[in-house]
Amino acid sequence: MSGDDLEAVAARFRGIAPAADACTLRLVAERDEHLAVRRGVVQPPRVGYDRGAMLTVWDGGGVGYAATSDLSAGGLAAAAARARDWARATAAIHVLRGLPPPILPRDGVYVSRVAEPWEALPLADKVDLLRREEERLGGDPRLVDREAGLWHTALDTLLVDADGGRVAQRFSFVVPTLSATANAGSDTQTRTFGGHAFCRQGGLEVLRDTGFLEAAPCIAAEALALLAAPECPTGVADLVIAPDQMILQLHESIGHPLELDRILGDERNYAGRSFVTADMFGRYQYGSPLLNVTFDPSRAGELASYGFDDEGQPASRVPLIRDGILLRPLGSRTSQLRAGLAGVANARAASWNRPPIDRMANLNLEPGDQSLAALVGAVERGVYVETNCSWSIDDSRNKFQFGCEWGRRIVDGALGEVVKNPNYRGISATFWRSLAGVGGEDTLQVLGTPWCGKGEPNQVIRVGHAAPACLFRAVEVFGGAAA
């Protein structure tokens, strides 16, 4: 469905908007396409079209929503009536009772920057490209599985109200993937293209910009090398973390704890709460003075860049942690009103069938000034880790344990032998205070994940993370095998 079609639906909505304190229509139209080649076989391509509307009504102090794929005037009217019923039924018992509805801008617009449109390359050429990259993973008999894939999504959203408010946004996302799995007896090791974190807004230029077209041989070689590698050593050691693991560290132990709806308790039954409390903002020492974290929906190409959130609030770059001090939560307009705290524009919904909640969007760790060689050079005995493959953290986002695909010993300031199953664990509230070195721009990578889960009903959403390599002191590291 084109943007023009959405405008036609919006025009129908304005004709049926119910009598209520406020009503918004949020339209989503999405086309996604999955392509993959696995073990020399082109997997059946899948194309999907999804479109629908969420109507949200504020009335008498209550708020209700109804989501429908029936975009006729009758369908929209029925959904609006259902949403209004819910608003009235919850007028006296809603968490948001007494809070004003959002005010939309008159003409908000955002469009992903695309250099080479997805459609510019015919399907057969894309499949050939994937065949080529999958073949370049190699034919070693120990490689028991190999796959190369591409996932493209074209997404249009239109948020309007009955008073002329309007926000139109158009996104293009590309997710390239590679994986090689090697086996020897009871050991299996998998290397991937950054844990599938090399995902961006844009077009086919993403394949070049992320290094996808050069990655395959190295991924396969490293999967094989891991079979022969010893387990990661166990003990307390310094840890140098590559960007494709740093983003997971950032996501789980800074992003989620700073989500204001978690701090307000909304997520306690599912995703969890937060060790961060409202009184910490402005004074809490979250990490060492080297720690600077920013909410930045304005970075071109990053996966969760946008101009406006799903409540229509204009989004801009905001520091959350500066010089290690916690400044501001990841809280949307609604959460800000509830908590009495300043926040960011991060009310986001997974699609038309889910209501917006606080999400982290682009959450970035600002680069420092050290090279990777300098970070490694500052370590006498330690471990270097790349690429997340295991993540677990408690419901307060404090006690974590993460595992990586690839590790190397660091001995006397130099990278040494490869080690497998590198894991480490720690506590968020203290871990970031051991940050002892932050890589410069030359180590920074712009990454993300399409798969951040949260909310009741559950929602999975895209988030972007840019991070440099970092050095942490005295971390508990260990390998696999015996528990």
Place this chain on the structure above:
Amino acid sequence: MQTEFATIVEAIPPLLRGEEIYTCYFAGEESEFVRFNAGAVRQAGAVTQRTLSVDLIEGRRHAAGSLTLSGDPAGDRDRLAHLIGELRAMRAQLAEDPYLHYATEVRSSARRVAAALPAAADATAAIRSLARHGDLVGIYAAGAMHAGFANSFGQRNWDSSENFNLDWSFFHAADKAVKGAYAGITWDDGELARKAEASAEQMTVLRQPSRRIPPGRYRVYLAPAALWELMSVLGWGGFGLRAHRTKTTPLLKMIEEGVRLHPDVSLAEHTAEGIAPGFQDAGFIRPPRVSLIEGGSYRDCLVSPRSAIEYGVATNGASAGETPSSLEMAAGTLPLDRVLGELGTGIYVGNLWYLNFSDRAACRTTGMTRFATFWVEGGVIQSPIDVMRFDETVYRMLGERLIGLTAERELILDPGTYFQRSRDSARLPGALIDDFTLTL
């Protein structure tokens, strides 16, 4: 929605050309969602959605697509025609698919499970009344879920079920909480009250000062809800043929080394007892029961149609992900009322949380305790404990260190709602385990 599905299916044959055939799958729901925080409504609303997936096949070439249906027959026919045209154009650019596999034997079916659901506003009032027991947080989801299949050979399958699923917590303070679940097809205020009372009893213990225990090895009892979390992570590749043959299964040592679990451990995909549809998107009918682990030994895999051709075995109607939907673990012999006595001194674990593999090939998992987790001494619950991280292999937990499984089992209906309401379920006992490793 069955009529809508039948109408759109009738629109497909006129859109086909030459030797083309199709398979199609329908998924729909009409749901009410009410989310609670601090005993108040946080978000309330309704979601109606319907998705049609089509595989357009000619010979061994095919392409698959899906679209959200609006419910308007004319508009949906136009959009379907556009999709089929696009799939045809895509297919023309593709080679033959050696692993294409779809059902050709016609096995039609229909199942409808109606529920006695309260009006959503009435359910909301009943749920809010539970807040007298504590700070209430959670989600109520209710309504109809639909699935359908059709193909060129005339097979038609339909499955509709109405149900409700209330998943809630009572919080005492910070992370000290108990979890409650009430799901089914017949809503009963009295039954809800009884379940809430049972949760409230655990709240009295939660109000005791919390105990902080050091890392180490402890005797533990995993309640069925906790065991379900472990089974969920094990299901992530543990039972699928593709994971088995590509050596990525976490149960690799059972395959390669003949490692066995405790003889009391038997697992099955028991479709006949679950609430998931008995058919899948290529039209294959799932057998009533597939034994996955029997007497501690690896038995059969879940086999999707593609894996069946790729690896030369028969499919058993598994979905593409080859994960269980209706997992069942055999009961043990330990009576539930003797669990605390047999636990003696140790930890009663009500739930686990956020599990993952710390060494997949060794089936070593990590995760956290959560919700009602208590220190037990002399067979008596003493106090809540602060959350702890575990790191253990399944071979120890359900193998050499398993003391016993309970004679009673719980039916767990997955409250998950990613993309649409889940139809997964599990019937599981509790597990008493010795030397369970807590690390942080």
